[in-house]
Amino acid sequence: MKISVIGCGYLGAVHAATLASMGHTVVGIDVDPGKVERLAGGDAPFFEPGLDELLRDGRATGRLTFSTDFAAAAGARIHFLCVGTPQSKTSDGADLSYLVSATESLLPHLSRGAAVVGKSTVPVGTVDMLGGILAGRPDVLLGWNPEFLRQGTAVKDTLVPDRLVYGAPGGRDAAFEPDGTPRGVTAVLDAVYEPLLCAGIPRLVCNSATAELIKSASNAYLATKVSFINAMSELCDASGADVRELSEAMGLDPRIGNRYLHAGLGFGGGCLPKDIRSLKTQAAMLGVESAKDWMGLVDSVNAGQRLRTVELARELCEGHLAGRTVTVLGAAFKPDTDDIRDSPALDVALRLAAAGAHVTVTDPKAINNAWMRYPQLRFEPSSARALEGAELVLLLTEWNEYRSLSPAAAGQLVRRRTLLDARNVLDAAAWEAVGWTVRGLGTNAGAPLVGPVEAKYAH
Numbered sequence: 001m002k003i004s005v006i007g008c009g010y011l012g013a014v015h016a017a018t019l020a021s022m023g024h025t026v027v028g029i030d031v032d033p034g035k036v037e038r039l040a041g042g043d044a045p046f047f048e049p050g051l052d053e054l055l056r057d058g059r060a061t062g063r064l065t066f067s068t069d070f071a072a073a074a075g076a077r078i079h080f081l082c083v084g085t086p087q088s089k090t091s092d093g094a095d096l097s098y099l100v101s102a103t104e105s106l107l108p109h110l111s112r113g114a115a116v117v118g119k120s121t122v123p124v125g126t127v128d129m130l131g132g133i134l135a136g137r138p139d140v141l142l143g144w145n146p147e148f149l150r151q152g153t154a155v156k157d158t159l160v161p162d163r164l165v166y167g168a169p170g171g172r173d174a175a176f177e178p179d180g181t182p183r184g185v186t187a188v189l190d191a192v193y194e195p196l197l198c199a200g201i202p203r204l205v206c207n208s209a210t211a212e213l214i215k216s217a218s219n220a221y222l223a224t225k226v227s228f229i230n231a232m233s234e235l236c237d238a239s240g241a242d243v244r245e246l247s248e249a250m251g252l253d254p255r256i257g258n259r260y261l262h263a264g265l266g267f268g269g270g271c272l273p274k275d276i277r278s279l280k281t282q283a284a285m286l287g288v289e290s291a292k293d294w295m296g297l298v299d300s301v302n303a304g305q306r307l308r309t310v311e312l313a314r315e316l317c318e319g320h321l322a323g324r325t326v327t328v329l330g331a332a333f334k335p336d337t338d339d340i341r342d343s344p345a346l347d348v349a350l351r352l353a354a355a356g357a358h359v360t361v362t363d364p365k366a367i368n369n370a371w372m373r374y375p376q377l378r379f380e381p382s383s384a385r386a387l388e389g390a391e392l393v394l395l396l397t398e399w400n401e402y403r404s405l406s407p408a409a410a411g412q413l414v415r416r417r418t419l420l421d422a423r424n425v426l427d428a429a430a431w432e433a434v435g436w437t438v439r440g441l442g443t444n445a446g447a448p449l450v451g452p453v454e455a456k457y458a459h
């Protein structure tokens, strides 16, 4: 099947390359000529494990091409909208201007009966709004097929997803003939995903509003779990408990599960933060105060972890960050990606620098992106050189390279063996054994149990 993918960023490039690997003929369209040139050359414009290989394969078979020209999308049976829906510059809501523009650019090139299906994460009601743009083309099928991939494991997540969700006009009842044969956009999507469906991946068909909300609610739930355990980590610090043990024990209850229950610096990236704010805005507009307040709390607990980290760093520098030499391990919002969108690590690094510390940031993949965005920070690609002379080391993104640092070797490089493990991943005892002072978030490692509890319950 000929398919077009509009918007070739972290989502679209992976979607296009995996569809080509399933045997489809795919053209990726993007307004960024530099990105298109690299993709067309079989070279991913960002770091995503496994993507380069898929791009090269797609290029070799001739099934995967890229263009800046929307005319190249003509003749496709289905067009996937994968453009960004970032947080608006003026509110907490999503900026839908890229989607509107992409749909308008696509309109003149739509074949009779073609399907337009969005994958971007959108507020509920977006499909109806885009339907207005396509109103003059009643032959065109419109649907939504939200994406759940994670960066760092995007290729595997796309080829072996937990589920496929189709938002189709009229919902489940209208999506099938009386004999159960899929019709309309459901039939087209089934043909696209045939190999996945044959492999037993569950597929859920619902109306567009439900599909839009399934995506937002899923991200909101993941963010809720992270903020919940981080709120518990603060309780642990206040009481002398250890959040790693608490989380492990809670996670063994299958009703709770241990995933997204890792306490630390909290969530960042191009998805969870903007998606919970967008959901908060949607809830407010729909007059649903409980969901609005819930998202606000999840967001503020998450922001609090960044501030707690800076305060802990200050404490570890005897109350004064000004003039201190500080090394930050990690710039990406999480390991295995070069994405620095809303990176908790860089947020903390900027706050430390603003407090007067001499901050050096290192990262295995994200240095270039970080340096272009924050030229005021100092970056060093080599972690060994970044550690030289440090008075405080902060582990802010848990790349394997940092998890496997030798405490003794790192100790030879720094001026003072003081470590803040804000991702709670290191073996504090092994580091303390060679003279490091180690602190975490909610692990109480090395912290004196000064009596916040006694103070709170004194009267």
Ligand SMILES: NC(=O)c1ccc[n+]([C@@H]2O[C@H](COP(=O)([O-])OP(=O)(O)OC[C@H]3O[C@@H](n4cnc5c(N)ncnc54)[C@H](O)[C@@H]3O)[C@@H](O)[C@H]2O)c1
Pocket: 006, 007, 008, 009, 010, 011, 012, 029, 030, 031, 032, 035, 082, 083, 084, 085, 086, 098, 099, 101, 102, 105, 119, 120, 121, 122, 147, 148, 149, 150, 151, 270, 271
């Ligand atoms: N990144 C993820 O892991 C992920 C996963 C699931 C869903 N999503 C959602 O997918 C969407 C895209 O996210 P992303 O991370 O890929 O963003 P991104 O910024 O990496 O990519 C968006 C791409 O769209 C292009 N673009 C913008 N306007 C365009 C237009 N009018 N025509 C053609 N191309 C245009 C941009 O140049 C860019 O390459 C968002 O809604 C996001 O929430 C992302």
Ligand SMILES: O=c1ccn([C@@H]2O[C@H](COP(=O)(O)OP(=O)(O)O[C@H]3O[C@H](CO)[C@@H](O)[C@H](O)[C@H]3O)[C@@H](O)[C@H]2O)c(=O)[nH]1
Pocket: 121, 147, 148, 149, 150, 151, 152, 219, 222, 226, 259, 260, 261, 262, 263, 264, 265, 266, 267, 268, 269, 270, 271, 272, 333, 334
């Ligand atoms: O126990 C945990 C798990 C994650 N995180 C942090 O949470 C953030 C998000 O992590 P992850 O979900 O792995 O990254 P994303 O690639 O942003 O993926 C999320 O956002 C995508 C875009 O919507 C969705 O498709 C995915 O399903 C959803 O997991 C990162 O900063 C992590 O460090 C924690 O702090 N503790």
